[in-house]
Amino acid sequence: MRRRLLFLAFAALQAGAVLAQSDPFAVPLPRPASPGAYQWGMEMLRFDRAWAITRGRAHVSLADQGFIRPNPDLGSGLEGPLRPHLSMPMNPIERYHGHMTLGVLAARGNNGAGISGACPNCSVSMQDAERFRLQSFYDAVAVGAVAINYSAGAASPDVVNPSCGRGTVPAENCRWIDVAEERDVVFVTIAGNNFANRIGHPANEPTVIGVAGLQPDGQFWTQGYHSSNPGSNYGPEVRLVAPSRDVLTTHPVGAVYFDFPPQRCGDRFDSTLGETASLPASYAGFGDCTGTSFAAPHITGLVGLMRSANPLLTAAETRAIINETATRPVAGPAGSGLTFYIPDAEAAVRRALGPGVNRVTPVFSLFASASGHHLFTSSPQAAVSALAGELRIEGLAARDTYASFGDPVAGYPQFKGRVCSAPGVCTSFNARSGFSVFTTEHSPTGAPLVPLYRMSQSCTAGAGCATTRAFAYATSDADARALQARGYVLDMIEGYVYAPGSAPAGTRALCLAFDAARIDHILYTAAQCDRTQLRNTGGESTGGAYANNVLLGFAPDATAVEGAANQTGMWWNAAESGWGINFAHQGDVIFGTLFTYDAARKPLWLILSEGRKQPSGAFVGTLYRTTGSRFDANPFPPITPGNVTPVGQMRITFAGTGATLEYDVNGAPVTKAIEKQVFGLRAADCTAATGSRAALTNYQDIWWNAGESGWGINLTQQGDTMFASLFTYGLDGSGLWLVMTSGKRQPDGAFSGDLYRTTGPAFNAQPFTPIGAADVTRVGTMRLAFTNGETGTLQYSVDGISVTKAITRQVFGTQLPACSG
Numbered sequence: 001m002r003r004r005l006l007f008l009a010f011a012a013l014q015a016g017a018v019l020a021q022s023d024p025f026a027v028p029l030p031r032p033a034s035p036g037a038y039q040w041g042m043e044m045l046r047f048d049r050a051w052a053i054t055r056g057r058a059h060v061s062l063a064d065q066g067f068i069r070p071n072p073d074l075g076s077g078l079e080g081p082l083r084p085h086l087s088m089p090m091n092p093i094e095r096y097h098g099h100m101t102l103g104v105l106a107a108r109g110n111n112g113a114g115i116s117g118a119c120p121n122c123s124v125s126m127q128d129a130e131r132f133r134l135q136s137f138y139d140a141v142a143v144g145a146v147a148i149n150y151s152a153g154a155a156s157p158d159v160v161n162p163s164c165g166r167g168t169v170p171a172e173n174c175r176w177i178d179v180a181e182e183r184d185v186v187f188v189t190i191a192g193n194n195f196a197n198r199i200g201h202p203a204n205e206p207t208v209i210g211v212a213g214l215q216p217d218g219q220f221w222t223q224g225y226h227s228s229n230p231g232s233n234y235g236p237e238v239r240l241v242a243p244s245r246d247v248l249t250t251h252p253v254g255a256v257y258f259d260f261p262p263q264r265c266g267d268r269f270d271s272t273l274g275e276t277a278s279l280p281a282s283y284a285g286f287g288d289c290t291g292t293s294f295a296a297p298h299i300t301g302l303v304g305l306m307r308s309a310n311p312l313l314t315a316a317e318t319r320a321i322i323n324e325t326a327t328r329p330v331a332g333p334a335g336s337g338l339t340f341y342i343p344d345a346e347a348a349v350r351r352a353l354g355p356g357v358n359r360v361t362p363v364f365s366l367f368a369s370a371s372g373h374h375l376f377t378s379s380p381q382a383a384v385s386a387l388a389g390e391l392r393i394e395g396l397a398a399r400d401t402y403a404s405f406g407d408p409v410a411g412y413p414q415f416k417g418r419v420c421s422a423p424g425v426c427t428s429f430n431a432r433s434g435f436s437v438f439t440t441e442h443s444p445t446g447a448p449l450v451p452l453y454r455m456s457q458s459c460t461a462g463a464g465c466a467t468t469r470a471f472a473y474a475t476s477d478a479d480a481r482a483l484q485a486r487g488y489v490l491d492m493i494e495g496y497v498y499a500p501g502s503a504p505a506g507t508r509a510l511c512l513a514f515d516a517a518r519i520d521h522i523l524y525t526a527a528q529c530d531r532t533q534l535r536n537t538g539g540e541s542t543g544g545a546y547a548n549n550v551l552l553g554f555a556p557d558a559t560a561v562e563g564a565a566n567q568t569g570m571w572w573n574a575a576e577s578g579w580g581i582n583f584a585h586q587g588d589v590i591f592g593t594l595f596t597y598d599a600a601r602k603p604l605w606l607i608l609s610e611g612r613k614q615p616s617g618a619f620v621g622t623l624y625r626t627t628g629s630r631f632d633a634n635p636f637p638p639i640t641p642g643n644v645t646p647v648g649q650m651r652i653t654f655a656g657t658g659a660t661l662e663y664d665v666n667g668a669p670v671t672k673a674i675e676k677q678v679f680g681l682r683a684a685d686c687t688a689a690t691g692s693r694a695a696l697t698n699y700q701d702i703w704w705n706a707g708e709s710g711w712g713i714n715l716t717q718q719g720d721t722m723f724a725s726l727f728t729y730g731l732d733g734s735g736l737w738l739v740m741t742s743g744k745r746q747p748d749g750a751f752s753g754d755l756y757r758t759t760g761p762a763f764n765a766q767p768f769t770p771i772g773a774a775d776v777t778r779v780g781t782m783r784l785a786f787t788n789g790e791t792g793t794l795q796y797s798v799d800g801i802s803v804t805k806a807i808t809r810q811v812f813g814t815q816l817p818a819c820s821g
Contacts, residue, residue: 026116035216036270036288041243046641049346054440056119056308057493061140064220065152066096068251073107073114077490081106083505086125086143097152101815103250105297123492137176144382146307147186149300151293152616162201181207184417188300195231197289204237211295213244241340242295256604265289293634306352355689355818356441362433367542368400372518378494387429393469400468404771406432413656435496435525435555447502450475455488466519473550497553508555513546566686568817569673570716578760582714584702586813588613596763605737608650628710631728639710668764680718688815696789700819703807720745740782816819
């Protein structure tokens with residue numbers, strides 16, 4: 001029954017559940033008649049559905065102006081998003097712009113008060129962009145933010161299209177854009193409020209997300225309330241629109257922004273009704289405002305949700321997912337000829353998370369030998385800042401420089417963020433980890449999950465105070481509050497682990513120990529909590545004398561839980577174009593299909609039908625060659641043992657993002673270094689899953705017709721492009737393989753493209769010369785249409801002969817590949 005309930009919960013999430021809200025002005029039922037009285041934008045952008053996947057936990061930065069006044073949704077620590085110890089001192093001016101944008105970005109939702117921010121459980125540091133604009137961006141990177149929101153003071157297009165690419169922007173104003181990209185930080189800003197057909201710097205830079213305005217009626221924002229704020233700027237450099245008019249957010253009680261009622265921006269203002277406070281007294285601390293300043297934090301909040309669900313997403317991948325899932329068009333202003341798109345927060349967060357209700361991510365382990373301090377974080381951006389010696393805390397000038405310590409991270413050997421002294425002069429860092437955590441709040445087994453809080457010591461002088469930033473960790477609110485009483489403040493939630501009272505299969509105890517002399521905590525996983533030092537699997541130690549071991553919970557084994565990495569996909573050697581191997585990975589078994597050539601340069605395909613995982617981690621099995629009926633046989637008779645001939649052995653050893661392929665064919669040995677083939681933005685992200693895959697829209701897998709054993713097709717999908725490898729038989733019954741190298745998604749959802757036959761050097765040629773245009777022959781076309789994520793129809797033609805087959809995913813194990821991207 002428990003498993004049935006879990007399946008139903010997963011199905012509800014897949015179907016697009018809406019998280020029930022306790023915030024009275026967020027997305028209430030019934031909806032108020034006036035859009036100015038609730039957060040219409042959170043519903044239009046489907047944040048209410050995204051929150052059912054995760055409410056976020058990442059650290060984002062708000063480069064803005066003005067300090068934050070008291071508000072029940074804008075507290076600090078466990079009570080709200082603000083992290084003053086990671087912030088710059090803000091200018092106490094009367095203009096409270098940052099107070100409003102913070103509400104849209106990360107107002108603490110589901111607390112029974114007010115509204116909800118786009119990323120309601122995110123941590124937010126404030127950087128003073130009014131007095132120290134450029135320094136605020138560098139500071140946001142230094143404190144480890146995964147995204148920077150820049151709404152206040154973002155440049156208006158006072159001159160025609162200033163940009164870094166045209167050399168019309170000062171070099172120092174361009175360098176910080178490079179730094180954000182080098183450090184793998186997403187930068188979001190506004191289009192501007194001049195209602196001009198022009199997008200200025202920085203919104204027009206290719207690695208910056210510029211956001212234009214949207215009205216409550218779903219139209220482009222063209223109707224301001226005052227000539228100083230007439231509508232959103234627009235231009236081809238911007239793709240996304242987000243709420244900008246009549247946006248309900250946080251205000252200081254009794255305040256009117258700029259003391260200028262005609263802009264209809266103030267506490268208890270319903271801007272649709274006029275220039276006075278017209279909302280009920282219960283709205284005190286909340287009211288409307290208008291401007292693209294509020295469009296940007298919707299998108300920054302979305303980035304926060306996505307990089308909470310999957311911290312390993314790169315900045316480029318995050319931007320691509322947001323753009324790819326934003327499919328609802330909005331016409332630009334009359335005569336502009338432009339079309340913009342409304343982001344879909346639910347689709348973007350689901351794409352980021354991948355299949356299932358949760359995913360596992362490494363917690364990076366770092367050590368500063370000078371101070372003896374350790375840092376454990378799931379945030380690559382925070383880790384790189386620590387490795388660069390930049391990770392700071394307000395009040396302490398000294399900063400530790402850390403080094404990675406622990407074990408290599410499978411599939412993630414180095415951090416994507418780099419530290420560059422100049423463009424192209426960069427240092428990369430190895431990633432090391434000791435354990436993993438879940439990224440979202442939802443348990444994949446039903447056993448309760450608890451947050452893993454990371455906290456920093458905030459005292460700067462006196463007994464027990466470290467001279468550089470020291471960290472502590474907790475998995476209960478009570479323990480976090482006890483740490484607060486000892487001078488620690490909350491940084492962020494690093495992830496989720498099983499509660500101490502439960503120990504599901506595939507987990508290890510997560511332990512905490514303390515060294516009083518170092519003023520330092522360590523985290524580790526073990527059978528029992530009794531260690532005095534932190535060690536990696538090689539036996540190396542960071543020293544110290546740790547005691548007071550405490551059980552915090554149980555951490556998932558990334559290789560044993562649903563959501564573990566799955567190697568399904570197409571692999572190759574990039575220097576030897578023309579051959580490849582497809583893996584279908586299900587639990588401890590890999591089905592491999594090798595596409596290569598015989599000594600006569602004819603197509604040759606061989607199969608590893610049951611590559612079993614060995615204690616070493618390698619997959620090993622017998623390699624076979626088959627014969628069968630011609631591809632167009634109807635019906636196609638299944639092959640028999642008489643059609644199958646063993647020709648050798650195959651061994652695949654995965655390491656990081658690559659693998660070593662070893663095999664022999666009739667005594668001829670071959671060894672190749674291989675990696676996933678990337679022909680789109682990135683390779684699909686595949687994880688192990690159980691249950692139905694009908695809701696999936698990435699079809700990467702091995703497919704077949706179960707009644708026609710002996711042939712099949714491997715699909716590798718990257719975004720809207722499909723690479724298909726068909727393995728079947730020629731007119732003489734010998735092996736034949738054909739490829740659709742660039743099947744494009746059609747308006748009806750099908751994929752279609754040209755079909756090719758190739759020739760090339762023998763499989764054991766040394767060196768293997770890449771094939772050229774003369775080796776490729778177009779033989780027909782192919783079309784793949786899918787009823788759902790588990791069934792489809794294959795249509796193709798070869799030299800004028802047409803074939804149509806019903807196909808399904810081939811299942812031979814229990815943990816099945818589920819891919820996204």
